[in-house]
Amino acid sequence: MKKIAVIPGDGIGPEVTAEAVRVLRHIAALNDVKLELTEFDWGADKFLKEGITLPEGGLELLSGFDAILAGAFGDPRVPSNKHAEDILLGMRRGLDLYINLRPVRLLHERLTPLRDRKTNDIDFVVFRENTEGAYCGAGGFLKRGTADEIALQEEVNTRSGVERIIVAAFEYAKAEGRKRVTMADKSNVQRFGGDLWQRVFKEVAKEYQGIETNHQYVDAMAMFMVLDPGQYDVIVSNNLFGDILTDLGAAIQGGLGLAASGNIHPGRVSLFEPVHGSAPPLAGKGIANPLGAILTSAMMLKYLGFPKQSDQIERAVGDAIAATETTKDLGGQLSTQQAGSAIIERLK
């Protein structure tokens, strides 16, 4: 029996999560896999009504689960983004989910905006550091609101934090038979943090002799990801660069509606969520693509020890895309629910 906490969140979060949950329940029933799903109403509505973001004791509560499946957090009624920061970044930091694993894989050549790219030209995985960097929340204002205002926004890079994400990237490459690990940074400008990343990368690489390594400045990587995505196998980067690169990665594999992610601390409760946000303009219309959330649930099943069921879902998604049984963003005509049903039909 696996216990899963479900946090649909805001905007399109509940719509796409509902489809991921339907798929999960279906595949569990078919395969005699026992999943116990418990839903939590954390998000903008709760914050606006009750002033509660991440409830007290929330992290301890989540620690009793095997995994967390989340939708998205962010709502125009909360311009400060306070609830999303408390809940999402609160889980990532508070549960020490230091690996943000974001695969970029082209499931069908029709989906990429890049010209003449085949499916095997776009198939890599990004290891995004997920607990520090520019997301540490350190900084402050001086003379706020005056002409002399100063805003400081700090970035934290710890030796142990940098090392564990780089090791995770190499371990993944070794386990999955990937031939190259590429690190992206901006060490030509960010002399201190960049220097630490460079040194640790070289040290760790020595322990993985069979794996090729290379380094790119992140601006160049953004360019090469468009011009020559086939060169990448495993990318490792810091929190902020990883965030930006994975929206670009999502775009070249068919859009944010398709991109899945896992926030992982190996061996501990981990959080799975689509890469996309709450997409306010789409919310409530039944048009959001649920495949990112569904592929996310497949990632979660793999993490929980059900690789066969995970593969089944991925295959069903690939087949539905090939048949253009998708929402509009992928060229189909289906609603969010119908797109979820198209996956379930293929699992029967």
Ligand code: NAD
């Ligand atoms: P977004 O990812 O929500 O949406 C950007 C655009 O991508 C959408 O307008 C839409 O065109 C497309 N898109 C995204 N998901 C889609 C889907 N499932 N199907 C079809 N098209 C889809 O990014 P944003 O507009 O920059 O942010 C909106 C809110 O979401 C903000 O509050 C932001 O902070 C938050 N956000 C949350 C998360 C998260 O919870 N993990 C991630 C990213 C953004």
Ligand code: IPM
């Ligand atoms: C993501 C999102 C989040 C991030 C936001 C909503 C805090 O963009 O998960 O990619 O920046 O990590």
Ligand code: MN
């Ligand atoms: Mn992002």
